[in-house]
Amino acid sequence: MARHGRDAALHLYHTGHAAVDGLAELVDQLQLDEARLRLGGHIAAAHTPHALAGLQATADWVKRETGSASVKVIDAGQVRELTGSALFHGGLLTPHAGGLHPLNFARGLAWRLHERGVNIHVNSPALEVREADGRFVVRTPGGQVSARQVIYATNGYSDQTSLTASLHRRLIPFRSAIIATEPLAPALLASLMPGGQVCGDTKRMLRWFRVVGDRLIFGGRGAFGQHDSASAFGTLQRSMAQVFPQLAGTAVAFQWSGLVAMTLDYLPHAGQLGENQYYAVGYNGGGVAMSTWMGKQLAAMTAGTPVELGLLAGKGFNPIPLHGLRAPACAWRRGGSNCSMRSGARGEHESYCITGYRVASRTPWSRRPGPATRSARAGTGTQPRPSKAGRQGAALWTARVPHRPGPGVRWGWSRPVGWCSRAQAKSSGSRPARPS
Numbered sequence: 001m002a003r004h005g006r007d008a009a010l011h012l013y014h015t016g017h018a019a020v021d022g023l024a025e026l027v028d029q030l031q032l033d034e035a036r037l038r039l040g041g042h043i044a045a046a047h048t049p050h051a052l053a054g055l056q057a058t059a060d061w062v063k064r065e066t067g068s069a070s071v072k073v074i075d076a077g078q079v080r081e082l083t084g085s086a087l088f089h090g091g092l093l094t095p096h097a098g099g100l101h102p103l104n105f106a107r108g109l110a111w112r113l114h115e116r117g118v119n120i121h122v123n124s125p126a127l128e129v130r131e132a133d134g135r136f137v138v139r140t141p142g143g144q145v146s147a148r149q150v151i152y153a154t155n156g157y158s159d160q161t162s163l164t165a166s167l168h169r170r171l172i173p174f175r176s177a178i179i180a181t182e183p184l185a186p187a188l189l190a191s192l193m194p195g196g197q198v199c200g201d202t203k204r205m206l207r208w209f210r211v212v213g214d215r216l217i218f219g220g221r222g223a224f225g226q227h228d229s230a231s232a233f234g235t236l237q238r239s240m241a242q243v244f245p246q247l248a249g250t251a252v253a254f255q256w257s258g259l260v261a262m263t264l265d266y267l268p269h270a271g272q273l274g275e276n277q278y279y280a281v282g283y284n285g286g287g288v289a290m291s292t293w294m295g296k297q298l299a300a301m302t303a304g305t306p307v308e309l310g311l312l313a314g315k316g317f318n319p320i321p322l323h324g325l326r327a328p329a330c331a332w333r334r335g336g337s338n339c340s341m342r343s344g345a346r347g348e349h350e351s352y353c354i355t356g357y358r359v360a361s362r363t364p365w366s367r368r369p370g371p372a373t374r375s376a377r378a379g380t381g382t383q384p385r386p387s388k389a390g391r392q393g394a395a396l397w398t399a400r401v402p403h404r405p406g407p408g409v410r411w412g413w414s415r416p417v418g419w420c421s422r423a424q425a426k427s428s429g430s431r432p433a434r435p436s
């Protein structure tokens with residue numbers, strides 16, 4: 001609010017509510033029972049006392065500015081009762097939230113459109129959009145479509161073709177992953193999320209969980225780069241055991257992941273790329289309700305109806321500084337990560353930043369042994385650099401970019417590229433990638 005003012009903050013708050021309401025209305029209107037929407041509430045679980053203070057400030061703000069006492073701060077004991085985890089310092093309970101089955105929701109929407117005569121062409125990447133006679137011709141590998149208007153809704157997949165390069169430059173794709181446990185014994189199951197809420201913690205790279213049927217599903221950061229990795233799922237499983245020690249020996253039955261899209265200002269954006277060309281992207285990992293709401297706004301825009309997007313309009317949707325370095329940075333980091341695994345130091349920590357988007361460590365790096373882990377630090381930029389030998393060969397690929405403050409993190413500069421000596425990278429079988 002300090003940055004954008006009270007009105008913008010209130011607009012965002014009401015937009016969030018409208019997004020949840022709009023989703024519920026759509027599910028109801030189209031009778032999407034298969035989406036299994038349940039608005040049982042959401043718990044934001046504070047991972048530090050500082051984060052809890054932030055949640056308290058949020059609750060105070062909501063009460064003061066909207067008069068609503070619906071969001072409620074709960075203490076550590078209440079979070080333990082409602083989640084089954086003793087890890088958290090307290091939390092914020094928001095009743096107007098919940099969960100659904102996203103694949104069933106998407107399939108349900110597709111089916112209802114099909115029933116209304118709308119053609120959907122899957123596996124047909126749009127390769128080119130060209131204007132001809134006042135219309136657009138969208139070329140795909142298998143044919144072309146003529147359209148009066150075009151909407152780009154490619155989110156974390158905006159790099160699939162060069163068509164959406166201008167959007168991709170404004171987004172950081174990030175892999176988000178989920179694991180689902182094997183069916184749990186009834187007594188254990190009953191102790192987890194007994195109130196039926198869904199829960200996410202307050203870490204910047206949040207972890208979230210809920211009970212679905214007789215399993216717990218647990219989500220968090222996935223692998224870096226374009227592909228899943230067994231080690232990222234392993235990290236997620238260890239993270240689950242940290243939150244729920246009672247699940248330490250529980251097998252994971254399913255795991256999957258996908259790309260979400262981060263933006264510099266943490267907000268989704270919609271607008272026009274040109275006349276009759278529209279976009280909506282950048283949900284920062286939370287787009288199920290918001291992308292549905294954005295879809296409605298885009299529909300209005302294409303019909304010529306003015307919409308008030310506030311901070312979610314195109315203004316402020318800026319290119320990511322040094323975007324071209326991001327992929328090499330991830331590749332490099334993978335090298336560093338291998339090195340650190342070799343030194344046995346890979347752990348639960350949020351570890352480093354990627355260009356323009358901070359994933360900050362809240363664990364003192366001094367506790368992390370091994371040159372690669374020591375040196376792959378991110379954050380305030382105040383920690384000592386690795387030794388000259390450790391830097392050798394890596395300095396070329398380093399860059400410093402601004403990051404934003406968050407709980408426990410100051411404004412500052414981060415290195416998007418981990419440090420690791422050439423020798424280490426070589427011995428671990430990985431090679432640093434040069435930015436092109």
Ligand SMILES: Cc1cc2nc3c(=O)[nH]c(=O)nc-3n(C[C@H](O)[C@H](O)[C@H](O)COP(=O)(O)OP(=O)(O)OC[C@H]3O[C@@H](n4cnc5c(N)ncnc54)[C@H](O)[C@@H]3O)c2cc1C
Pocket residue numbers: 102124125126127153154155156157158160161163164176177178208219256257258259260280281283284285286287288289290291
């Ligand atoms: C593991 C995981 C867990 C998540 N959990 C939550 C959650 O709990 N709550 C929440 O709100 N959100 C969650 N999200 C985020 C949510 O799924 C996204 O915000 C949402 O899917 C965004 O919808 P979208 O339609 O904008 O983009 P997407 O669903 O990413 O769809 C973009 C599509 O564009 C296609 N595409 C790209 N380029 C082209 C082209 N040139 N031509 C044709 N098609 C193209 C892609 O193939 C893709 O299918 C999660 C995401 C993941 C991966």
